[in-house]
Amino acid sequence: MVTDSTEILRALVGLKSVRVLRYERRVKEVDLVIELMIGDVACPVCGGPTRVKERPLVRYVDLPVYGQPMRLGWRKHRMVCVDLDCSGGSFVVQDHRIAAKNCLLTTRAAKWATRQVGGGRTVSEVANELACDWHTINDVVTLYGAALLAADKKRLTRTTAIGLDETRFVRLTGENTSYATTVADVDHHQIIDILPTRRFTDVARFLNSQSENWKQRIRYGALDMSNTYAAVYTVILPRAAQVVDSFHVVSLANKTLDQVRRRVQQQQTGHRGRRDDPLYRIRRVLLTGEEHLSETATQRLESLLQLGDPNMEVALAYRVKERLRDFYRETNPVTARAILTDLYEHCTRPAMPPEIRKLARTLNKWFDKICNYHLARISNGPTEALNNLIKRIKRIGFGFRNFDNYRIRALLYAGKPNWRILNSIVVQ
Numbered sequence: 001m002v003t004d005s006t007e008i009l010r011a012l013v014g015l016k017s018v019r020v021l022r023y024e025r026r027v028k029e030v031d032l033v034i035e036l037m038i039g040d041v042a043c044p045v046c047g048g049p050t051r052v053k054e055r056p057l058v059r060y061v062d063l064p065v066y067g068q069p070m071r072l073g074w075r076k077h078r079m080v081c082v083d084l085d086c087s088g089g090s091f092v093v094q095d096h097r098i099a100a101k102n103c104l105l106t107t108r109a110a111k112w113a114t115r116q117v118g119g120g121r122t123v124s125e126v127a128n129e130l131a132c133d134w135h136t137i138n139d140v141v142t143l144y145g146a147a148l149l150a151a152d153k154k155r156l157t158r159t160t161a162i163g164l165d166e167t168r169f170v171r172l173t174g175e176n177t178s179y180a181t182t183v184a185d186v187d188h189h190q191i192i193d194i195l196p197t198r199r200f201t202d203v204a205r206f207l208n209s210q211s212e213n214w215k216q217r218i219r220y221g222a223l224d225m226s227n228t229y230a231a232v233y234t235v236i237l238p239r240a241a242q243v244v245d246s247f248h249v250v251s252l253a254n255k256t257l258d259q260v261r262r263r264v265q266q267q268q269t270g271h272r273g274r275r276d277d278p279l280y281r282i283r284r285v286l287l288t289g290e291e292h293l294s295e296t297a298t299q300r301l302e303s304l305l306q307l308g309d310p311n312m313e314v315a316l317a318y319r320v321k322e323r324l325r326d327f328y329r330e331t332n333p334v335t336a337r338a339i340l341t342d343l344y345e346h347c348t349r350p351a352m353p354p355e356i357r358k359l360a361r362t363l364n365k366w367f368d369k370i371c372n373y374h375l376a377r378i379s380n381g382p383t384e385a386l387n388n389l390i391k392r393i394k395r396i397g398f399g400f401r402n403f404d405n406y407r408i409r410a411l412l413y414a415g416k417p418n419w420r421i422l423n424s425i426v427v428q
């Protein structure tokens with residue numbers, strides 16, 4: 001039963017060649033049934049005339065109307081060639097403006113859902129708003145997201161500094177964690193791509209397959225302290241200066257501090273950390289930047305260290321971590337290099353706890369690439385931790401069965417695609 005004027009309903013559909021057959025507001029949803037006004041349809045095989053064989057009604061999830069979920073029923077035309085000898089068989093008249101073939105959402109709802117999920121909303125939220133299944137939305141976002149990313153040719157034309165980072169990819173099934181490599185534009189805070197591997201050959205092949213122009217433009221390659229990624233840069237982008245990401249260096253110092261604390265704690269108390277152990281009580285304070293501690297917190301830290309750390313090993317590791325942070329705060333590259341040299345020499349002394357000496361060996365191995373942080377800073381290179389960007393996608397990196405889905409979701413969310421292109425995307 002048509003309750004509104006035909007013109008309003010036509011506006012609702014937004015297409016001229018569409019006729020509204022029925023419109024009904026139900027308790028939970030709005031139901032609209034349309035058909036295409038078709039002229040003569042030629043047989044795709046012989047080009048001769050066809051006749052209507054069937055009028056199947058196919059329902060699609062559409063955009064909500066007046067705040068209510070909408071279902072669009074499309075009474076289609078299944079045509080058959082009038083020539084009985086023709087091998088054409090029957091076919092359904094499609095129109096991608098209404099809905100793509102095999103898609104359960106109308107085209108406009110599909111694009112809207114893609115934009116929403118790309119903006120950071122969860123698939124469940126969007127599925128809930130459109131009153132449909134999680135998989136329905138996930139499939140459509142993957143389909144349209146992939147089409148958008150393929151069409152967006154200019155996404156990476158301004159990149160001059162990239163970062164490689166290992167990202168864990170946890171599958172929904174839970175039994176296996178695999179590793180992926182995130183390739184990021186560290187200047188523009190944009191994910192370039194995610195590769196389902198961390199192997200040298202795969203990562204090198206990916207970078208090598210980029211255009212010569214693109215490769216020539218890359219001035220900096222940021223990395224964690226990974227031999228594989230360093231080798232990839234050396235081989236594929238030999239002119240790019242390699243910069244160890246600051247986050248990973250400070251993390252390593254924090255990890256060293258934690259290892260020292262746990263060992264000393266075990267030696268002093270004979271057991272693993274318990275609530276009342278002095279070192280266990282300050283485990284978080286130790287990892288906090290010194291400048292963030294209140295006077296009370298500093299005093300508490302000192303007195304608990306006196307109690308639990310008689311040989312001052314934890315205190316040493318704490319100072320090392322803070323000195324490394326000084327290195328990053330220093331703005332003069334020459335002074336910074338001197339700080340790191342002194343720190344290395346301090347840490348490598350035989351009297352130092354073994355954990356700290358191990359840290360010293362790592363600092364020494366990556367010395368120049370760690371110092372390049374300051375080189376990058378004076379020439380507007382990448383200095384903000386790559387990790388800040390990676391963290392964004394880590395949040396959505398869980399619970400995917402399928403790597404390709406994860407990749408598309410991450411690229412829509414953190415790859416900065418040109419969303420205006422989505423309007424003109426055609427999925428047949």
Ligand SMILES: [Zn+2]
Binds near residue numbers: 046086087
């Ligand atoms: Zn025919």
